[in-house]
Amino acid sequence: MKVQRPKGTVDILPGESGSWEKVESIARNFFKRANYREIRTPSFENYEVFSRSSGETSDVVSKEMYDFNDKGGRHIALRPEGTAGVVRAYVENKLYGPDVVKPFSVYYIDNTFRYERPQAGRQREFHQIGVESFGSDSPLADVETLMMAHDLLAELGVKNYELHINSLGNAQVREAYHDALVNYFTPVKDQLSEDSQRRLSQNPLRILDSKDERDKKFLPNAPKIVDYLDDESRKSFKTITDMLEQLGINYVMDDDLVRGLDYYTGIIFEFMVEDKNLWESATTILGGGRYNHLVEEFDGPETPAVGFGIGEERLMLVLKEQNPDLFQEEGIDFFITNIGAGTEFKAVEVARSLREQGFSAQYDVDQKKLKQQFRKADRVHATFVITLGAKELENGVLNIKRLSDGKIIDLSLEDINNMQDVINKLED
């Protein structure tokens, strides 16, 4: 049978999985220091969990959802984003209860699915690293989220990104602004691009970031969301941006920034990276915002919340260019070669002992010629080679060689039990 992976999926092979491990462990460690704990939710949910939260007319729901009916006739969807499932779990497990410390803050590293045409940095199965924090409407919670996003990218080694922020305000603001946009664009509808004519009825906000020249000429005079913000949103937004400045976090006010999901209220933001080697135009690697009504939408109590998600594949593409250290192949500490009758089992024992001492060690299960064993040691980037020869072993002697410069010293069998001392001796 000829086999092939499904379109839009990738195998992360051992040559690369180490880099993923490093990135994820940096993230986990980072979240731990901020006291965000991990949450793991199902890869699939009932279809409505996503359709209701993201919005029926959003692209994610209307054309990118990976959904199917299971054998019990349930309408299931693979998660297209991380937030909805976490909110569902928050409500279902009554994490809003008084015995849970607020804010309730979690992170996740999950696979995620969208049915789309694949491109570089866009797959049908991909991974998101995200955080969500429930229970606080304070601007400090927004700042916390933004600061974490910024500092995590910095710690990972992402360099040339730009933080774009905007505020969508509460539901009434969005509605008023929505109407203002419709009123503004409807008289000139015939002059808009086909895409924007469609957007006008489905999601007029999206017209704002159109790349079509026919639409662009109407944008400068289009209504601005800031003019529709209520006092409270305005004040909160100001507090947030003031703090960002004091924290030394650069940002760009972006009136045209709209996010693809309907559930956002208040601040929204994206970290965009521009790199001509990777993408024609600036690409978002991290996006997020405040969503104060999603918990209610799932029949939970009124609970403000804020979070962000990082596209891990895109992050990896950027890091490969900007922090190549993360992608260096790691070798092993010891390779044990052996030659002569009765030495092969000793090699097994020595490897076991070294591993117990915390070193990485390998021996040649194929028992090739000594020369081949050395070649293999090179290929696995061993730092040291220990050689067990039949003649020497009779006298309890063996030797160790440092591959970088060929330095060799003799050891006794007992030295194996304390290799750190041997290494120190070699370094002298």
Next chain:
RNA sequence: GCGGAAUUGGUGAAGUGGUUAACACACCGGUUUGUGGAUCCGGCAUGCGUGGGUUCGAUCCCCACAUUCCGCCCCA
């Protein structure tokens, strides 16, 4: 979902309507089964994405499909 390009071994690739598909790297074996990264010698695609068709004959022409990449839509 729409438009475009690509698809030859483990990798980078050359190539032609007709007997053995170039070259390079990598890999494997040998070069005194006891010490690697060098040299030299040898091996390494019955096969040119998959399935059809045209032809005496196709990797090379035609069609369909698949996958990848690029742009659009949208997004991570």
